[in-house]
Amino acid sequence: MNQKMIDRNNQTIKDFGRQWLRYNDNEGYYGSLELFSDILSPFLTPDHIKGCRVAEIGSGTGRIVNMLLEAGAKHVIAVEPSDAFDVLCRNIRQPEKVTCLKITGDQLHASGDLDYIFSIGVLHHIPDPNPVVQAAFKALRPGGQFLIWLYGKEGNRLYLTFIQALKVLTTRLPHFMLAAFVEMVYWPLAVYIKFCRKFPLPMRGYILSVFERMSPRKRRLIIYDQLNPSYAKYYTRCEAEKLLKDEKFVNVQVHHRHRYSWTVIGTKPQS
Numbered sequence: 001m002n003q004k005m006i007d008r009n010n011q012t013i014k015d016f017g018r019q020w021l022r023y024n025d026n027e028g029y030y031g032s033l034e035l036f037s038d039i040l041s042p043f044l045t046p047d048h049i050k051g052c053r054v055a056e057i058g059s060g061t062g063r064i065v066n067m068l069l070e071a072g073a074k075h076v077i078a079v080e081p082s083d084a085f086d087v088l089c090r091n092i093r094q095p096e097k098v099t100c101l102k103i104t105g106d107q108l109h110a111s112g113d114l115d116y117i118f119s120i121g122v123l124h125h126i127p128d129p130n131p132v133v134q135a136a137f138k139a140l141r142p143g144g145q146f147l148i149w150l151y152g153k154e155g156n157r158l159y160l161t162f163i164q165a166l167k168v169l170t171t172r173l174p175h176f177m178l179a180a181f182v183e184m185v186y187w188p189l190a191v192y193i194k195f196c197r198k199f200p201l202p203m204r205g206y207i208l209s210v211f212e213r214m215s216p217r218k219r220r221l222i223i224y225d226q227l228n229p230s231y232a233k234y235y236t237r238c239e240a241e242k243l244l245k246d247e248k249f250v251n252v253q254v255h256h257r258h259r260y261s262w263t264v265i266g267t268k269p270q271s
């Protein structure tokens with residue numbers, strides 16, 4: 001990564017530190033195994049994780065780590081570089097089964113023995129994600145799999161025009177003003193959800209199957225999360241697939257999750 005990219009990632013890590021200090025819990029559907037099944041689908045189910053050694057890159061407040069534990073993971077490595085690290089450590093339900101590391105994903109130890117690595121909603125916030133994908137490749141055992149989830153470009157074009165214009169302002173706001181701004185967006189969005197029930201509006205799939213199921217507090221977090229980080233890339237299908245293929249993953253498969261995002265899985269070859 002060049003210096004400009006490193007600075008952008010450092011700023012994004014700072015943004016997330018601030019975000020997770022405010023939205024620091026994993027309540028309800030947001031932290032549930034049911035949502036985890038939806039994230040893994042159609043490639044894996046929580047049953048695949050039972051008894052496995054796994055890692056999550058970019059753990060935030062630890063909701064995915066707790067989902068992995070609930071699915072029966074034997075050991076989880078949780079990587080989180082931001083000031084939310086303490087929140088992560090506090091939220092973990094079975095600390096004896098987890099190693100928390102305050103490092104960036106590219107610094108993950110090349111142990112070569114992990115069964116699965118997950119990175120959910122993280123790589124699209126890193127200007128040069130390739131070193132992270134490389135590190136994941138080296139940390140997996142032969143036959144191990146890397147599953148990532150990314151924002152998608154396809155299915156989001158209208159939303160993107162809107163959000164990118166808003167972010168020119170919101171990424172510059174101090175935290176308390178951004179929180180107030182979230183409140184202003186929250187109520188019109190509640191009306192939009194009602195319209196989505198009746199009409200085929202943009203992002204209807206995501207709104208009805210994921211967003212509507214979140215608690216009011218988590219809906220506010222999701223709005224904040226869209227407006228806060230200084231760097232976020234929306235991937236085309238081709239770019240999403242290339243991310244893993246470029247780092248020698250094989251059998252790379254892509255799923256258009258709720259028609260607004262990409263779930264991508266790749267396997268480290270046996271030899």
Ligand SMILES: C[S@@+](CC[C@H](N)C(=O)[O-])C[C@H]1O[C@@H](n2cnc3c(N)ncnc32)[C@H](O)[C@@H]1O
Pocket residue numbers: 009012013016017057058059060061062063064079080081082084103104105106119120121122125126225
């Ligand atoms: C949208 S959050 C996702 C958190 C968690 N995976 C989840 O789904 O709840 C993105 C996380 O990635 C972390 N992050 C940003 N840059 C990173 C990097 N270079 N390496 C590892 N994590 C990073 C941020 O600090 C943040 O907590």
